[in-house]
Amino acid sequence: MANPDYSWPPMEKRKVIGQRFKRLDGPQKSSGRAKYSSDTRPKDLLYGAYLTCPHAHARIKSVDTSEAEKLKGVASVHAIEKAGTEIQYQGWEVAAVAASTEEIAREAARLIKVDYEVLPHFVEDHDLGKAGARARQGGERVVGDPEKAFQEAEATSEGQYGIPVINHCCLEPHGQIFQWKPGAASDGSQDQIMVWPSTQNVPAYATDVTQRLKVPTNNIKVKMDYIGGGFGSKFNPDAWAYVAAELSKKAGGRPVLLYLDRATEQMIGGNRPSAYSKIKVGGKKDGTITAFDAFTWGTGGFAPVNPAAQPYILTRIANQRETRTPVSTNAGTQRAWRAPGNQQASFLTCCAIEDFAAKIGKDPMEVYKLNAQFAPEARVETYRYQLDKAAELSNWKTLWKARGSATGVVKRGLGVGLAAWGGMGHASQCRTVINPDGSVSVEIGTQDLGTGTRTIITQVAAETLGLTMNQVKLVIGTNDLPPDGGSGGSTTVGGVSTSTRMAATNALYKLFETVAPALGTEPDNLEAVDGQIRVKGTPSKNLTWVAACKKLGPNKISEMGVFNGRNGGTLLTQGACGVQVADVSVDTETGIVKMNRFVAVQDCGLVINPRLAESQVFGAVIMGISTALFERRLMDAATGRTLNPDMEWYKLAGIGDIGNIVVHMDIRKEMDSRGVIGLGEPPAVPICAAVANAVANAIGVRVPNIPMTPEHVLGALEGGKA
Amino acid sequence: MSSKKDSELPAKSPTGFSRRGFIGRVGIGGGALGTGLLENEAIAAPPAVAGPGAVPITLTLNGKPVKVTVEPRVTLVDALRNYLDMTGAKRVCDRGTCGACTVIMAGKTVYACSILAVDAVGKNIETIEGLATGNALHPISRAFVDNDGQQCGYCTPGFVMACKGFIDEHPNPTEADVNHGLGGNLCRCGTYMGIRKAVLQAAKEMKGGKSNG
Numbered sequence: 001m002a003n004p005d006y007s008w009p010p011m012e013k014r015k016v017i018g019q020r021f022k023r024l025d026g027p028q029k030s031s032g033r034a035k036y037s038s039d040t041r042p043k044d045l046l047y048g049a050y051l052t053c054p055h056a057h058a059r060i061k062s063v064d065t066s067e068a069e070k071l072k073g074v075a076s077v078h079a080i081e082k083a084g085t086e087i088q089y090q091g092w093e094v095a096a097v098a099a100s101t102e103e104i105a106r107e108a109a110r111l112i113k114v115d116y117e118v119l120p121h122f123v124e125d126h127d128l129g130k131a132g133a134r135a136r137q138g139g140e141r142v143v144g145d146p147e148k149a150f151q152e153a154e155a156t157s158e159g160q161y162g163i164p165v166i167n168h169c170c171l172e173p174h175g176q177i178f179q180w181k182p183g184a185a186s187d188g189s190q191d192q193i194m195v196w197p198s199t200q201n202v203p204a205y206a207t208d209v210t211q212r213l214k215v216p217t218n219n220i221k222v223k224m225d226y227i228g229g230g231f232g233s234k235f236n237p238d239a240w241a242y243v244a245a246e247l248s249k250k251a252g253g254r255p256v257l258l259y260l261d262r263a264t265e266q267m268i269g270g271n272r273p274s275a276y277s278k279i280k281v282g283g284k285k286d287g288t289i290t291a292f293d294a295f296t297w298g299t300g301g302f303a304p305v306n307p308a309a310q311p312y313i314l315t316r317i318a319n320q321r322e323t324r325t326p327v328s329t330n331a332g333t334q335r336a337w338r339a340p341g342n343q344q345a346s347f348l349t350c351c352a353i354e355d356f357a358a359k360i361g362k363d364p365m366e367v368y369k370l371n372a373q374f375a376p377e378a379r380v381e382t383y384r385y386q387l388d389k390a391a392e393l394s395n396w397k398t399l400w401k402a403r404g405s406a407t408g409v410v411k412r413g414l415g416v417g418l419a420a421w422g423g424m425g426h427a428s429q430c431r432t433v434i435n436p437d438g439s440v441s442v443e444i445g446t447q448d449l450g451t452g453t454r455t456i457i458t459q460v461a462a463e464t465l466g467l468t469m470n471q472v473k474l475v476i477g478t479n480d481l482p483p484d485g486g487s488g489g490s491t492t493v494g495g496v497s498t499s500t501r502m503a504a505t506n507a508l509y510k511l512f513e514t515v516a517p518a519l520g521t522e523p524d525n526l527e528a529v530d531g532q533i534r535v536k537g538t539p540s541k542n543l544t545w546v547a548a549c550k551k552l553g554p555n556k557i558s559e560m561g562v563f564n565g566r567n568g569g570t571l572l573t574q575g576a577c578g579v580q581v582a583d584v585s586v587d588t589e590t591g592i593v594k595m596n597r598f599v600a601v602q603d604c605g606l607v608i609n610p611r612l613a614e615s616q617v618f619g620a621v622i623m624g625i626s627t628a629l630f631e632r633r634l635m636d637a638a639t640g641r642t643l644n645p646d647m648e649w650y651k652l653a654g655i656g657d658i659g660n661i662v663v664h665m666d667i668r669k670e671m672d673s674r675g676v677i678g679l680g681e682p683p684a685v686p687i688c689a690a691v692a693n694a695v696a697n698a699i700g701v702r703v704p705n706i707p708m709t710p711e712h713v714l715g716a717l718e719g720g721k722a
Numbered sequence: 723m724s725s726k727k728d729s730e731l732p733a734k735s736p737t738g739f740s741r742r743g744f745i746g747r748v749g750i751g752g753g754a755l756g757t758g759l760l761e762n763e764a765i766a767a768p769p770a771v772a773g774p775g776a777v778p779i780t781l782t783l784n785g786k787p788v789k790v791t792v793e794p795r796v797t798l799v800d801a802l803r804n805y806l807d808m809t810g811a812k813r814v815c816d817r818g819t820c821g822a823c824t825v826i827m828a829g830k831t832v833y834a835c836s837i838l839a840v841d842a843v844g845k846n847i848e849t850i851e852g853l854a855t856g857n858a859l860h861p862i863s864r865a866f867v868d869n870d871g872q873q874c875g876y877c878t879p880g881f882v883m884a885c886k887g888f889i890d891e892h893p894n895p896t897e898a899d900v901n902h903g904l905g906g907n908l909c910r911c912g913t914y915m916g917i918r919k920a921v922l923q924a925a926k927e928m929k930g931g932k933s934n935g
Binding site: 022023025026027028029030031032033034035036038039041047101102103169170171172173226227228229231261262449450451611612615618619620621622623626646647648652653654655656658661 | 793795796800803804807809810811812814815816817819820822849850851853854857859860862863864866867868870871872873874875876877878879882900901902904905906907908909910911912913914915916917918
């Protein structure tokens with residue numbers, strides 16, 4: 001097979017791909033039988049607990065672990081930080097303990113005495129004027145001649161908008177069970193490590209551990225069947241892996257379970273950087289934007305992180321000026337958050353554009369359509385199509401009224417948000433094994449975050465081999481399998497579907513070579529359909545799958561599919577678009593925003609499983625509604641402490657808070673022919689923009705800051721025109 | 723988002739009090755811990771002295787007596803997960819907000835993180851492990867699969883148990899009932915659209931006598 005044809009079968013010929021299969025691991029999860037890493041209870045398990053710093057900024061004067069070490073049941077104590085360490089945020093890990101029970105471990109952690117010299121802190125980010133030296137003035141980026149463009153503009157609008165720091169709030173906290181069995185010089189045995197992590201990156205985990213602990217990768221086993229949420233915050237082994245490792249080694253190699261408690265999880269387990277922006281938009285009275293000026297700042301914790309770049313999507317606006325200023329705060333460090341930077345950018349830019357549309361008295365849907373010309377060239381028509389589709393599904397023409405024209409106490413409004421994402425698949429390797437008894441296994445070192453990865457790999461293999469789903473056994477989730485990548489950046493589906501298609505095609509061709517003589521033809525003249533190997537064009541000349549495999553004799557087929565990131569041909573690509581519309585009602589007396597309907601139009605190229613794709617979009621939208629209405633990390637300026645490191649005051653949306661959601665996957669043939677594109681990120685981008693714009697449309701004034709809480713809504717109403 | 727369902731339900735606990743009932747009555751923003759409500763609870767059910775060391779207790783789990791030795795400070799969810807290897811119930815918020823640890827105790831839906839194991843003695847505790855045996859699926863679990871009411875799945879066992887308690891009390895729910903009655907469980911992946919459909923499907927099936935739970 002000189003040039004195997006890996007390309008996807010045409011839409012109308014697919015039997016498994018494109019079908020709405022239920023997720024394969026669904027029964028395990030919904031019966032409670034799925035064992036997450038944090039559910040694993042290996043023999044001789046010890047429970048770990050952290051002592052963390054209560055101060056936002058402090059220097060350690062002394063650490064005394066002696067009382068903890070004396071407590072009955074304590075197996076090992078590890079002082080992470082020593083006298084002199086300068087701590088930069090609350091929740092910083094100072095020491096850890098492993099004990100026979102979790103209760104003893106927590107008690108022992110409380111017995112560790114730490115003396116601090118408390119230092120001045122800075123935790124506020126919304127007011128740049130207060131940041132002083134903690135703000136690092138960013139450089140200016142200029143395109144065209146913004147000064148002149150604003151002078152010549154027929155209309156301009158100005159506004160300030162803010163989107164706060166939010167927490168990942170993964171339900172399964174960060175952590176792992178780590179077992180480090182020391183080797184012994186006496187018998188020449190080497191160190192052995194077994195880890196059950198909660199990670200988005202099983203394949204790279206052992207490499208990290210080797211670099212850090214100097215234990216050969218061969219001696220490290222990593223296993224993860226299920227993960228309770230990551231959303232970008234769980235890529236590396238992290239400090240807690242190595243703390244658990246120390247505790248395990250000190251305890252003679254007993255496994256140690258160490259997960260962050262909820263308060264610590266909220267403080268240091270990851271957050272999305274804030275972004276605040278003063279934006280000026282200039283343009284023509286027909287709605288064409290000619291100038292865009294954004295002055296943006298925000299914080300990602302102590303280390304400076306540049307806030308989101310603008311203008312979002314409409315990057316070809318002729319005249320632009322942008323300044324981005326990172327602010328350093330004494331708060332937990334940011335981590336990647338499901339489309340890093342994009343939610344902030346979408347919110348800021350789309351709010352500014354809707355304010356411009358309101359200023360010139362135009363329907364924002366028309367203004368977006370007109371300005372779609374400034375999106376990347378290849379995406380312009382897609383955005384126009386999707387804007388029309390979203391307008392149709394949201395009943396925009398009937399329901400949308402000019403800003404502020406809604407009457408009554410409870411006012412209804414509609415708003416738009418735009419999304420863009422890459423979603424190119426990562427390098428990935430897959431092994432497909434066909435056994436002489438007809439059984440098939442597909443092995444790939446990936447992980448299923450709940451996105452449906454298990455299901456779509458199995459669909460690709462079954463489609464390629466002409467089999468049904470239950471004829472394919474899938475093996476994922478350990479580090480000794482063919483390497484895949486981390487599940488982040490919406491790169492998984494493209495990677496695994498490409499490598500699986502290649503491996504299954506290669507394995508099938510080997511089977512064709514074996515059975516071709518029996519069918520009196522050449523291997524290239526065979527096809528696998530409906531559990532048969534048959535001659536193309538002569539379906540009556542066939543062998544059943546089992547009969548064909550029997551001809552292998554004693555030897556199984558084992559073939560690799562290697563996608564190196566570049567050789568995927570038409571199997572995959574990148575560049576997804578999305579348009580979303582929020583339909584809300586705002587009670588102008590209580591300030592409560594209620595979701596009526598939400599429409600999400602999304603493309604992601606070839607859709608392997610529409611049911612799971614829709615679930616991804618539903619999930620992204622619900623998560624976005626939660627951030628638009630409720631979520632905000634609250635810091636106390638006076639004490640520097642986090643006020644809501646929990647789940648009652650750090651509020652997530654519940655089942656009654658989300659209204660009704662309509663998802664439209666754009667699976668037109670021209671989208672399908674592009675190949676597979678990742679989907680995890682793009683639909684999570686525009687929700688805050690759409691909701692904030694709908695609120696402004698309803699009540700007639702801009703509520704500048706997310707979340708759309710009564711405090712913010714009533715504040716804007718009382719302030720009049722913001 | 724507080725547990726609205728319990729405000730409608732008769733309090734079945736002998737003490738007439740539970741964390742869910744408490745939240746139902748005073749609301750999430752009540753902040754009424756200093757009002758004497760907890761003292762009243764103490765008077766209603768003076769606790770037997772146990773501990774401070776580990777004490778042997780017998781829990782009734784899915785109808786069967788199970789012996790376990792725990793310190794009195796061990797919560798029910800920790801007893802299940804760390805001492806009995808019953809890890810269906812998850813510990814997430816660990817303070818009675820998110821519902822990932824939901825079990826049914828003496829017929830009432832409760833947060834297992836907010837009950838001490840020693841206080842659960844003598845009451846039948848239904849956990850997700852008891853819903854169905856072997857590879858069988860309870861109609862609620864099956865409905866979650868059919869309607870894709872789960873992604874990462876970490877909230878799912880708690881949600882399934884909350885649905886069980888909800889359907890037991892509301893055999894003919896409307897979608898509005900579901901939105902109101904399952905507000906005590908939180909999902910981070912955003913699976914509520916599937917869960918709504920799942921609850922309605924399961925309620926219909928269970929009423930049809932197909933329930934094995």
